[in-house]
Amino acid sequence: MKLRLSVTTTNSALLAKVEEISGENLSKCYHCGKCSAGCPSLTNMDCLPNQVIRAVQLGDEKVLESETIWLCASCFTCAVRCPRGVDLSKIMEALRLLTLRKDVNHIEVKELTQEELDELPPIALVSNFRKMTS
Amino acid sequence: MNLAYYPGCTLKNQGLGFETSALAAAQALDIEMKELDRWNCCGTVFSLADEDLMHYLAPMRNFVRVQEEGFDKVVTLCSMCYNTMKRTEQIVKDDPEKLKTINEFMYREEDYRGEVKLFHLLELFRDEIGYEEIKKRVIRPLRGLKVAPYYGCMLTRPKEIGIDDWEEPRIMEDLLSAIDAEVVKDPLRGECCGAYHTVNAKELVTERTRMIVSSAKKRGADCIMLSCPLCEFNLDLRQRDTAKEYTDFVGIPVVYFTQLLALALGLTEDVCRFDLHYIDPYPVLVEKNIIEEGEEVHGKKA
Ligand code: SF4
Ligand code: SF4
Numbered sequence: 425m426k427l428r429l430s431v432t433t434t435n436s437a438l439l440a441k442v443e444e445i446s447g448e449n450l451s452k453c454y455h456c457g458k459c460s461a462g463c464p465s466l467t468n469m470d471c472l473p474n475q476v477i478r479a480v481q482l483g484d485e486k487v488l489e490s491e492t493i494w495l496c497a498s499c500f501t502c503a504v505r506c507p508r509g510v511d512l513s514k515i516m517e518a519l520r521l522l523t524l525r526k527d528v529n530h531i532e533v534k535e536l537t538q539e540e541l542d543e544l545p546p547i548a549l550v551s552n553f554r555k556m557t558s
Numbered sequence: 559m560n561l562a563y564y565p566g567c568t569l570k571n572q573g574l575g576f577e578t579s580a581l582a583a584a585q586a587l588d589i590e591m592k593e594l595d596r597w598n599c600c601g602t603v604f605s606l607a608d609e610d611l612m613h614y615l616a617p618m619r620n621f622v623r624v625q626e627e628g629f630d631k632v633v634t635l636c637s638m639c640y641n642t643m644k645r646t647e648q649i650v651k652d653d654p655e656k657l658k659t660i661n662e663f664m665y666r667e668e669d670y671r672g673e674v675k676l677f678h679l680l681e682l683f684r685d686e687i688g689y690e691e692i693k694k695r696v697i698r699p700l701r702g703l704k705v706a707p708y709y710g711c712m713l714t715r716p717k718e719i720g721i722d723d724w725e726e727p728r729i730m731e732d733l734l735s736a737i738d739a740e741v742v743k744d745p746l747r748g749e750c751c752g753a754y755h756t757v758n759a760k761e762l763v764t765e766r767t768r769m770i771v772s773s774a775k776k777r778g779a780d781c782i783m784l785s786c787p788l789c790e791f792n793l794d795l796r797q798r799d800t801a802k803e804y805t806d807f808v809g810i811p812v813v814y815f816t817q818l819l820a821l822a823l824g825l826t827e828d829v830c831r832f833d834l835h836y837i838d839p840y841p842v843l844v845e846k847n848i849i850e851e852g853e854e855v856h857g858k859k860a
Contacts, residue, residue, distance in 0.1 A: 444608070445607050445608060446606070446607070446608060447607075447608030447609075464749050464750040464752075464766065465750075465762070467765075468762060495755075495759075495762070497711075497750050497752060497753045497754070497755060498603065498606065498711075498753070499711040499715070499750035499753070500711055500715035500716045501711070501715070501748075501750070503715065503716050504715050504716060504717055504724045504725075511606075511716075513606055514606045514607070514608075516606075517605075517606035517607055518606075518607065521607055531757070531758045536757070540757075543795070544756070544757060544791075545567075545568045545571055545572040545573065545787055545788065545791050546567035546568050546571055546599070547566075547567065547568040547573075547602055547636070547638060547787050547788045547791075548754055548756050548757050548788055548791060549757060550567070550599060550601070550602045550603075551602040551603045551638070551753065551754040551788070552754035552755075552756075552757035552758060554601065554602060554603050555603060555754055556754075556757075556758065
């Protein structure tokens with residue numbers, strides 16, 4: 425995903441929603457990149473975790489279509505390392521919820537084969553469905 | 559010591575050996591873990607949305623069950639259950655308003671008083687029993703066995719609920735020293751295994767399994783030791799898929815901390831249940847002379 429960041433696209437409604445759902449103050453972030461540097465999912469992401477914050481700060485709704493927010497594994501590495509006390513894992517969750525709360529699933533549960541369902545432990549299925557389905 | 563035990567779903571399924579070895583090892587160390595008569599899934603992941611009270615109900619119900627059975631302490635083994643329940647425990651303890659709202663919503667249950675304390679079993683070994691005591695009870699020292707502890711995410715993060723330092727934990731290392739195993743310190747021991755992506759994006763997990771398992775192996779580990787059934791699934795069974803994708807990949811066994819402890823305490827194979835893992839741990843246990851060649855395990859000779 426290509427993110428175009430510009431002050432003209434600022435949409436304070438997105439920022440307000442994300443701040444409300446996450447309970448985090450996004451303006452505390454000074455974009456040092458420490459969260460991105462330690463993120464285990466980084467190699468497959470289409471934009472860096474701190475770029476997600478930037479996009480929300482500027483109100484760019486395209487961030488809702490980024491792969492990054494779904495590749496986040498809620499590992500809390502960013503949360504414990506941020507020098508500004510920003511919990512990015514909560515911001516990622518808020519962005520996922522903006523889609524899920526519209527009753528839109530990110531995965532198709534019925535695409536799982538019987539073989540996969542038999543093999544996967546409950547802990548994998550429940551956690552995945554909690555994160556990826558509405 | 560006597561306390562309630564909350565198992566969680568996977569310990570009754572793929573993680574059965576985690577439970578059997580834990581209960582037997584705890585008993586050998588004079589910890590009586592009474593399984594709750596009724597319990598429900600904790601929800602596995604803690605909701606990261608603010609004020610999301612609805613998602614605290616599952617852990618709260620379990621705390622009500624603990625309270626109903628007259629306990630004020632409950633222990634769990636699974637890292638994800640620990641994380642989800644501990645965060646809920648703290649939220650309702652710190653915020654009487656939230657506790658009241660949830661109690662009113664769950665009007666058919668008795669009111670939760672917010673007094674139950676949740677422990678992870680590793681904490682009980684460290685804080686209640688003590689490593690010196692464990693050392694004294696060791697019958698079969700795991701001398702020569704090189705073990706790489708793997709923490710993953712949920713035991714040490716976030717800070718408020720971590721059972722140890724989030725960057726430099728040592729709780730599993732210390733347990734290993736007490737049972738005379740050799741600790742292999744791996745820099746990736748706190749890296750995420752890919753968690754629930756194993757359901758819809760297996761290739762993300764195999765990439766991480768390859769990295770984490772290879773790193774431990776390169777440092778000489780005979781096996782990896784952990785505390786989470788989801789990490790176990792990803793680092794053990796997913797080695798099958800990793801080997802298909804990366805032909806040069808060579809794996810090592812993955813076991814639960816309770817299994818090595820039970821083995822060291824001289825407990826038998828029917829509780830250790832090493833046979834339930836995808837990568838068979840027996841060959842390396844025999845090679846390291848922990849289990850004798852020809853010793854009967856599950857009706858076959860090791
Ligand atoms: S570590 Fe914190 S301050 Fe630095 S970029 Fe990430 S969220 Fe912003
Ligand atoms: S919580 Fe998400 S964004 Fe933060 S380090 Fe983990 S995977 Fe990356």
